[in-house]
Amino acid sequence: MKPFDKNNPFKAPEGYFKKFDENLFKKLSSKDLAIPKKEGFKLPNGYFDSLNDKLQEKLNAEQTNKVVPLKSYKKYYYAVAAAAAVLVIALTVNLNKTEKIGFDDLAQADIENYFDKNELDLTSYELAEVMPIGELEMTDMFESNFSEENVLDYLNENTEYLDELNLEDNE
């Protein structure tokens, strides 16, 4: 038996490897032709011939309609900007300093005056809904002290329906 031939029995055409790159790139470029080179865009006849004139007209129009340059006011911008900044800072500081006015700051007389002059048009039932009756004592409502007996007599004589007062039975 003939010993196994270790030499390569295959042969390639002469200069094959030298031309391999060239052939490959040819193939690649022909493959690129799958994308058309023609795009289909058209343009009006003589468009490029008239472009220079159109541009010149546009430039002339821009120059004649030139707005007064803002540059001359430039120096004032800094002053105005600085003044505005100072004003904003001053206002911010003052506003921050202003304490919030609370209910306690109102004078008792002003509150009474307000209730006297403005018709609130609230029924006793509505008042009872917003007033924390449970936490109030009868004496909190009056500057003078009345005896409970007198109050009950008064209510008995002047109130038509006692139920409207929503009085709780504390007995």
Add this chain to the structure above:
Amino acid sequence: MIAEETLVNQLQQTETQASAFGVLVDTYKERLYWHIRRIVLNHDDADDVLQNTFIKIYKNISNFKGNSKLYSWIYRIATNEALSFLKTKSRMMGVSDSELQERLVENLTADVYFEGEEIQLKLQQAIATLPEKQKLVFNMKYFEELKYEEISEILETSIGGLKASYHIATKKIEAHLKEQTEYL
């Protein structure tokens, strides 16, 4: 052709500015028009953006310091103008950027300045699906045939990144076109 440096000098001097600007417009108008048209798709919009681009160039040429090449500076202005135009348009229409892209392509069918066949429409649909950067790179490389070095200067991106973007973009477009033709 006038050397770039000379043109810049003339553009920056009052007495030569007007004639130099004429030269600049003649040199770049067609290239910039197609660059802008591929972004905004519609002729009237491309015309507006192109004029605004040149006016911006005229007004800002004194600020051009020559840190980059003139053409890349000009292309950058045109690209930014076109992209800002689309952003404003989508905001005014109350639609997202991708919705706007879809509508722009849809409008091509009724556009008197578009005479593409079915395949050209499919191509525009495919390009519209690409992210902004890939779209720019694809158009600049495939249609405008700019070199990677030039695109790199305009978009201020590395050449490696551009190659990757272009490769991904072409694969996506091919896949989209293949998928569409299979459905036909």
